[in-house]
Amino acid sequence: MKGGITRAKKHLMIKPGNVAGCKMAPKDVIAELWEYYHKKNRGRQSATPGSTEEQSVNARELDLESLGFGLSEEDAQGIDEPYNPAPMAAARGGATSMRGPMDLFVRKPETAIARNKREKLRQQNIKEACNKEAVRRVHRYLARWFYQAGIPLNPIKLKSFQEMLWAVGSFGPNLPAPSYHALRVPLLNEELDYTKGLLKGHKEQWEKYGCSIMSDAWTDKRQKSIINFLVNSPAGTIFLKSIDASDYVKTGEKLFELLDDVVEEIGEHNVVQVVTDNGSNYVLAASLIVTLAH
Structure with a gap:
């Protein structure tokens, strides 16, 4: 990193001078910096030494300086003054913790x-x-x-x-750090919404081209029969859910009820085929599904 905070701001706001303008800076960031620049100049013209307005201007400058702007060697052509955040951090008694509205952008x-x-x-x-x-x-x-x-x-x-x-x-x-409650409730709900958003493209493919339901049965250390359900389509394969099917796998009729619920969840009109194990109970369940479909 090279260049001081003033030249870094000029770089971001694309201010003509001896610093190349930033080609990736968002328009709202550029507008906010220019607004700050004009406001600071007006404050300097009207403020007297030691006045409240001058202190406000200095506070705003300090807040932007705390962001730690830096320029790459490619962008900071002609800059020879090194950027050193140590004096600013030392003046505050350690690493800076001040944050301002510009943090939302940078x-x-x-x-x-x-x-x-x-x-x-x-x-x-x-x-x-x-x-x-x-x-x-x-x-x-x-x-x-x-x-x-x-x-x-x-x-x-x-x-x-x-x-x-x-x-x-x-x-x-x-x-x-996030609280225990935040991890358990609101953040979990946000991640659930994010995951549902990722599945939106898959569901569109299901409706357009159809999909295959795949079941994978296995037994855990406690001898519980677990069935993992996956859905495959041109968009890829996703994990749907995992069910403790200890009460279902004994008979074909009970297994049919479980598979029928999964088909209903995906949508009967979207399901092209159901892929299962070749056990006799699965064969019976599959035949019941075919009979129901017809």
């Missing part, structure tokens, strides 16, 4: 995730090499959380785990 988790995906392709530079020790310390805390919670290590391979780290990093210091 600290979006989605933006951080996309940026980090691009930066993974870059060759490691000297700064990144120097940060190895800091990364190791953070990894030690992550590992300790896994060990103390007794969580299997496989979740760390998930794409969503890396995206979570990028989202936390884009927020900055002093991120509060």
